[in-house]
Amino acid sequence: MKKNILTVKDLYVGGKMIAFIKGNRSVNPKNISKKKESLEKFGMNLVPLMYVEGQKAVNDGCTLVHPITKNAIPNEEASKYVAIIEGQHRYTAAKETDLNEEMLFLYECYSDKDTNEILAETNTVTDPWSGADYANGAALFNPQNELAKFTKELADLGYPTTTIGYIACFAPGKLGKTAYSKLIAGKEIKTDYNLERAKYFLDAARTKFKDTFISKRYLITVVADLSTEHGYKRVCDALKQMPDAIVKRVQEAKSEEKQGILKMTLVNLLNK
Incomplete structure (x- = not known):
């Protein structure tokens, strides 16, 4: 059985120091601010930190x-x-507020499972990662996985994970946090993705639009829908033929009008 609740001071006295794990979520300043408020209000952390031995990690x-x-x-x-x-x-908030080390509590994880699995699970069921955290974590812990690398590349460009999943699968909701957690834990996922198709779409889309627009799902929603009938290559090739005047019109249109203009234009190009 693992030890009970300790303080950071107890660890220091026992000759241990604190480390983080590379690839764990990035520390968010807004989250830090909220934690500081709680620490200052109660003079301690109400929820203990969880750790594993560094050698195990x-x-x-x-x-x-x-x-x-x-x-x-x-x-x-x-x-x-x-x-x-x-x-x-x-922990970061405690250090920045100079919280007494005897009032910063933590405990050793009770599970003997692989650290990557524990890391993925705790960040799914407790204080969730952002989409970028998941994408970065998946690429770091599973660097040889093509899907993990693909999602990180788009996340680094500011794509939300919902759009990344749509592009990878040509359908919404198939690449979510559970799938990313499995990637972080080094597991394969059964999600029906096609990176050749995804890259073909991106290459075509970038001939007409910037990543800031492509990342908003208007385009992939229409292309994926039309691809069911026409095939993705035909639809993407039609996209590359879209007149610049229409591209400008789409960008200037109201949000609720963008997909309609895109679909009408692509259908016309496909029927030529």
Whole structure:
């Protein structure tokens, strides 16, 4: 059985230091601000941080980083650390408010499962990651996976994960947080995606629109719908023939009008 609740001071006295895990969610300033308010109100963290031994994290394929500088910690020093897997924002807020180390509580994760699996699960069922966090985490923990790399590339360009999933699957709702969690844990997913098709769409779309527009789902919704009847290559090739005047009209149209203009234009081009 694992130890009971400890304080950060207890860890320090026992010769341990705090580390984060590379690829865990990015620390969000807004979230930090909320955590500070709670810490200042109660003088302690009401929900304990959860950690695993640093050596276990490294043995499971993770890389430890310094919680403040984010510099990588050599694997051979892992035994000197514990790795926070749930509570990065609370820890950072505590450091920034100079909270007494005897009032910052934490406990060792009770599960002996792989650290990547624990990390994926805790960030799905507790304080959820943002879409970019999921995409970045999936690419870091599963770097050889083509889908993970593809989603990170689009997330880095500002694409929401809902649009990324739509582009990858040509349908909504098939690539969600559960799928990303499996990627983070190094598992394969059964989602019906097609990256060749996705890249063909993006190449065509970028001949007419910027990523800031493509990321908003107007275009992929219409293209995916028409592809059911005409095939994605025909629809994407038609997209490349869209007149610049229509492109401008779409961009200037009201939100509720954009898809209608796109669909009408593409249908006309397909019927020529």
